[in-house]
Amino acid sequence: MWVQFKYEENKPLLNVQLVKGDETFDGLGLVDSGAEMTIAHTDIAKFLGIDELSCSRKPVGGIVGDNANGFVCEVDLYVKYLPDALTIPVLFVPNLRVSLLLGHNGFFDSYHIKFQRDSDIFEISRSPLKKYGKK
Amino acid sequence: MKKVLQFKHKEMEKIIEAPHIEKLIKKDHENKWVAFSDDYKKIVDFSESLKELQEKVGKSKVVYYKVFPSDVVLAP
Numbered sequence: 001m002w003v004q005f006k007y008e009e010n011k012p013l014l015n016v017q018l019v020k021g022d023e024t025f026d027g028l029g030l031v032d033s034g035a036e037m038t039i040a041h042t043d044i045a046k047f048l049g050i051d052e053l054s055c056s057r058k059p060v061g062g063i064v065g066d067n068a069n070g071f072v073c074e075v076d077l078y079v080k081y082l083p084d085a086l087t088i089p090v091l092f093v094p095n096l097r098v099s100l101l102l103g104h105n106g107f108f109d110s111y112h113i114k115f116q117r118d119s120d121i122f123e124i125s126r127s128p129l130k131k132y133g134k135k
Numbered sequence: 136m137k138k139v140l141q142f143k144h145k146e147m148e149k150i151i152e153a154p155h156i157e158k159l160i161k162k163d164h165e166n167k168w169v170a171f172s173d174d175y176k177k178i179v180d181f182s183e184s185l186k187e188l189q190e191k192v193g194k195s196k197v198v199y200y201k202v203f204p205s206d207v208v209l210a211p
């Protein structure tokens with residue numbers, strides 16, 4: 001089943017929950033076809049009680065600005081209106097100027113996503129491959 | 136091609152409205168964390184750090200978002 005979402009101005013935003021253990025972060029994530037993986041602000045890692053020292057380190061760079069060092073941790077992702085929870089790797093980055101980018105590794109692996117900016121909608125359905133599920 | 140498109144639209148069951156947060160966001164909120172009420176009708180509070188904001192809103196059911204400046208093009 002395809003679910004259609006309206007754009008927020010020019011942004012494809014989704015209402016999501018990130019869950020680690022007993023902690024839950026409710027936020028808005030930007031669907032970002034340019035991001036290799038899902039990227040979140042380190043404030044969210046602190047919110048979820050994630051111990052940075054137990055995570056693997058990973059450098060991250062964008063199209064502008066300097067590279068930064070982030071850390072990767074598996075987190076459960078729930079997207080409102082979409083079926084199934086996913087356990088996906090999230091790269092937490094300090095000084096990120098947005099809260100959360102939903103990128104390829106994990107998120108795009110799990111859903112078919114169609115951007116139709118001319119119609120002011122984007123559409124999502126669960127991939128039948130189900131590469132990622134909830135652990 | 137036309138038949139395929141018609142079939143696809145029959146399968147669709149939901150159209151989810153945007154939260155319309157842009158109308159609530161003001162200059163003061165830029166580069167800060169904001170907490171929206173879960174119906175997106177108001178901003179409950181905002182702060183420099185998520186931890187500080189979490190302490191301000193307490194147990195209220197909110198949706199968090201870090202606001203990008205409106206006069207800058209977002210290039211993620």
